Amino acid sequence: MYKHKYRVIIPFLAPSIILYMVFVIYPYGRSMYNSLTLWKGVSKYQPFIGLQNYIRMVKDEFFWNALKHNIEYLLAMPIVIILISLFLAFMISQRIKFNKFFRVTFFFPQVISIISIGVLFSYVYHPTIGILTSILHGIHAEPFFRLFGFEGIPVWIGDSRTVMFSIGAVVVWQSVGFYMVLFLAAMESIPQTFYEAAVIDGATRWHQFWHITIPLLWDTMQMAMVFAGLAAFDMFNLTRVMVVSGSTQTRPSDVLATYLYEQAFEASRFGYATAIAVSLFLLMLTLSALTLRLTRRESVEY
Numbered sequence: 685m686y687k688h689k690y691r692v693i694i695p696f697l698a699p700s701i702i703l704y705m706v707f708v709i710y711p712y713g714r715s716m717y718n719s720l721t722l723w724k725g726v727s728k729y730q731p732f733i734g735l736q737n738y739i740r741m742v743k744d745e746f747f748w749n750a751l752k753h754n755i756e757y758l759l760a761m762p763i764v765i766i767l768i769s770l771f772l773a774f775m776i777s778q779r780i781k782f783n784k785f786f787r788v789t790f791f792f793p794q795v796i797s798i799i800s801i802g803v804l805f806s807y808v809y810h811p812t813i814g815i816l817t818s819i820l821h822g823i824h825a826e827p828f829f830r831l832f833g834f835e836g837i838p839v840w841i842g843d844s845r846t847v848m849f850s851i852g853a854v855v856v857w858q859s860v861g862f863y864m865v866l867f868l869a870a871m872e873s874i875p876q877t878f879y880e881a882a883v884i885d886g887a888t889r890w891h892q893f894w895h896i897t898i899p900l901l902w903d904t905m906q907m908a909m910v911f912a913g914l915a916a917f918d919m920f921n922l923t924r925v926m927v928v929s930g931s932t933q934t935r936p937s938d939v940l941a942t943y944l945y946e947q948a949f950e951a952s953r954f955g956y957a958t959a960i961a962v963s964l965f966l967l968m969l970t971l972s973a974l975t976l977r978l979t980r981r982e983s984v985e986y
Contacts, residue, residue, distance in 0.1 A: 718958040725954035737959035747960065750938040754917050757852060757939070758971075762912035765856055766905065769863035774893060776864070777871045787868070791861035798858070802925030805854045809840035809926075816840070841926050844936030851922050851937065859915065863908050870904040871897060906979045910972050917968050920945065940964050 719737055721730040741747050776786055793801065808816050817837050820826075826836045833845075840850040874897065882892050898905075920941035927937040935943075940960060948957035 715958050716962055718955055719962045720959075721955045723955040723958070724952050725948065726952065730955070733955070737956045738963075740956065741959055741963065746935060746938065746943060747940075749935055750940045750943040753848060753937070754919065754939050756848065757855075757916040757919055758913060761852055761855060761916050762909055765859050765863055765912050766908055768856065768860050769867055769908070770901075770905075772860065772864045773867035773871055774897065776868060787865070790864050793858045794861045796858075798921045799925055801854065801858055802922045805850075805922075806841070806926050809850055811837075811839045811842065814840075841937075847927060847937045851919070851926060854922055854926075855915070855919070859912070863912070866904060866908060867901060870901050874900050902979075902981055906976065909979060910975050913971050913975055914968055917964065917971065940967075 723730045820837050838846045919939045944957050944960045947953045
């Protein structure tokens with residue numbers, strides 16, 4: 685009986701398994717092999733050099749500089765994105781006026797190409813014609829920035845002290861709508877009877893949110909933490925569009941993805957770039973596993 689069952693199942697699964705092995709497993713394996721070679725990317729000649737690329741990576745100060753920036757994004761962006769998204773989702777779930785308008789408005793950045801957003805904010809941050817700089821000059825904000833050591837209005841993406849904050853702010857603006865909709869959908873699936881019982885017991889809005897909404901949203905928040913953490917380890921598109929990679933010796937905006945791109949397509953060190961890519965893959969895999977492990981809680985059924 686079991687043999688007959690597998691005879692039916694295997695022919696249906698075979699095409700999917702073959703496609704997965706060809707387009708996922710094989711590229712992974714090939715990339716790991718390429719990371720052990722001195723491949724230049726333009727020929728079949730791939731001299732095997734073992735772990736030399738990884739040894740070089742450990743000694744590469746630019747690699748560690750880029751990794752440091754990714755970690756800084758990781759420590760700040762997911763928290764800010766999730767907190768703002770939770771707040772917006774909770775407010776909209778209260779059936780406020782113009783509810784549908786706010787849903788569309790906050791989600792709208794998600795439907796815009798990330799490249800277009802990068803170009804748009806490059807002009808927003810422009811030191812002479814940028815709308816942000818013009819507004820700050822209009823309200824005479826120079827004395828405020830001098831308190832923080834600036835000579836005047838910062839050159840947002842041209843200053844090593846503000847470039848990461850400037851790019852991170854754009855990522856938050858672009859991402860909040862997606863997580864807001866995610867949380868909103870989860871909130872609307874919570875039975876209203878829970879809140880009605882809490883009101884009868886005298887619970888305030890804050891107690892309802894902390895003791896009912898957050899526990900029942902935990903699985904969704906866990907998934908959001910993973911997504912936001914992986915996004916913090918990417919940051920390629922906006923950084924590449926808004927800032928010239930390697931434009932200064934200190935490389936104040938480099939992340940692992942942009943440094944990888946530079947090594948592969950500008951320096952033709954594809955073997956070394958692949959080693960960076962494999963390391964980035966392992967870091968993201970570890971981050972996802974740790975996030976799921978550290979935020980694991982017993983499921984709440986309702």
